[in-house]
Amino acid sequence: MTTSATRATTPRRPEPTRSGRRGLSLSGRTKAELVGFLVPAIVFFALCFVFPLGYGVYMSTTDFTTGTFFTGEAPFVGLDNFVHIFSSPLLGKAIVNTLLITIVSVTVELVVGFALALHFNRRFPGSRWLPMLLLIPWLLPAVVVGTIWKWLLSGDGAVNDVLHAIGLPTNAWLADPATALWAVIAVSIWGALPYWVTILGAALKQVPDDQLEAAQLDGAGAWKRLVYIVVPSVWPVISVLVVMSIVYTLLIVDLVLVLTQGGPADNTVTLGLLSYRSAFQLFEFGDAGAYGMVLLVISLGFAGVYTWLSRRGERRQS
């Protein structure tokens, strides 16, 4: 990341003219008015993020059940809910599944997405509108993606027809404990990959031609141009996509809910699914809150790592 190519391409990033902005002194009145513009956002954040989050923490420390809605009483139980979920074998399984889904999905999406973006970035008849059609799977609601694939992957579904026709083993992919999680991962990748191709494709179009040309004149082969010019110049986009996708995939609930409901035999449970299940199928809101907090801690852990990495990257560059 500290090659000269990186530095040469970074000025294209949208940067405000810092000196101009600093030099400009906002009058006190303007500043007050601008802060006023933040009021609706502050109210929304307080009401829809801070309060629910605090309430979630509160629920995780109480015996909050359906009865609470009638009596308004939720006895404080300290860390009992956490003790309860940590002593259940489900939690470990859910953590492993959640991390596995996230790491495998994001890795495959990055590699295959980049390859497809490079492919569609070449010029050929249809290279403008064919990639647009590819976006369709990403636009389908998760429940639709799950419903289609649940059928395609079933024992007598179309996937098995194709596998059978070309002589490969068939299976009830979502019902077999050994394959269910991998089937969920594959479906999650199918839905997310088009977004990667689209965003990376847009980023590739911004790669400066003159640099590629100059490198070519200097005798740099295709691979060298890819590694030293193309990848560094789309790196900011890649890093944002990776972080966004990690967070998004960690929180996965809907797709699992539609495809397997966490089954067979709880083999595809994720933290998000357990939280949903505790609250809305078992009506144990305390446990749901506790699962949610574990998920939140993992999600914030990733955010912390990302912030640390990008800080370190900035320091190295400066």
Add this chain to the structure above:
Amino acid sequence: MSRAPGRATARGPRRGRAGRILLTVLSVAILLVYLFPVFWMLSASLQPGVTSANIDWIPAAPSLDGYSTVFEDGLESLQVSIIVSAGSVLLSLFVAIPAAYALSRLTSRIVDVALVLLLLAQMIPSVVLANSFYAMFNFWGVLNTYAGLIIANSTAGIPFAIIVLRAFMLRLDHDVVEAGKLDGLGPLGSLVRIVLPLSRNAVITAGVFTFLFSWGDLLFGLTLVTQDQMYPMTVFVYALTSSQVTSWAAVMAASLVASLPALLVVFAAQRYVKAGIAVGGGR
């Protein structure tokens, strides 16, 4: 994979006409395989009364009977989804536009703090919010209401919209924005008269993404709605798949109807979204 991307001459040796046609054929093949499940949804929706075992890949005698379920029972859900999605787009933009403008102009510490908070807000699991919202909305009596769903769905849209809009507004020519001051415009005047028209693409991008978040939501619809007539389209489809009696044609027809508005919105706005996506992706 052996060619570096780029435009014009920088893409390596010029490919002949045959080579380019070959690329088109390869791309079409990739798309055919990748989009097969979408085609399957369409094909199956036209074949009422079949099972996995006797379904044709291409319907021999297409019939629209599968669509009767969604048009008899699903119209209310379609209406709920449209109202909720449109409402959350409006609410998100109403909150996000002034906030993004303020964050693009202010230079104090507030901005750094706000940006970190925005990042954190996107990391709060929506299932955690759903649990709390269910309890909160229950006490406040706003379960099964448009308002409740609109507010819940905006939690996905607002942080995203603020970040995208701010990134775009930062790139606006400073002199143009300042010109408003000379004409005696205050911050509100500058925002409405100058910044907003210039930010059209970013506003449309933020709006489209917010629409997609709300339209595709299953979790809030499933948790914050307990009455059939307030089910959004996604929950309608989910309920159909969970019931044992319905035909696959009906489920696929409902899935298709649940997908079409998202496709229409994106393809109608794609000219603007393309311009905005570069900003959104690079934020």
